[in-house]
Amino acid sequence: MARAATTSDVFNAIAEPKRREILMLLRDGDLPVMDLSLRLGIPQPGTSKHLRVLREVGLVRDHREGKQRVYGLDARGLRSVHEWSGGFERFWNESFDRLDAYVQDLKQQQQQTERRHDEEQDG
Incomplete structure (x- = not known):
């Protein structure tokens, strides 16, 4: 059976260590993409790609503040992971x-x- 695409499956999306790190950083509050890039130690385009995947599976939300795009955690998307790991x-x-x-x-x-x-x- 083929695996679901990363962009539609929470488990595949969080399998990537940098994406898990992003979720950990966002637990403390919303952050602009540039701050996330600096904390992750990767270029902004790479950070944006990870954030796009997390947004598509419903783990982060974003909004604009002036010229910056700010991301926040949407932990509701982790419900399936919590239910699975609870077993x-x-x-x-x-x-x-x-x-x-x-x-x-x-x-x-x-x-x-x-x-x-x-x-x-x-x-």
Whole structure:
């Protein structure tokens, strides 16, 4: 089965690291395209191409402020990603539960070691 075109599929659009970086930058507020270019370290035409893809899949919106084009995050477009990744939450929770148990075991071992050390020094 052929993959959907990048410009119509949120998953394909966010597969590109620079596009994910743009979304991260826009979480803190709207930015002009030139500011995004500087922060990304890529020329403005490249930034504009990434923004066009993100706009076409509904992840960013834009408006004009004077001569500048300003972009903002439209996180509603990430709903499908959130719903899909939520199906894996059980696995993350199990991993966090195992990590928590491990940390608790380490703390208990450390406390026992400290008690033995204190007893040796007192005795």
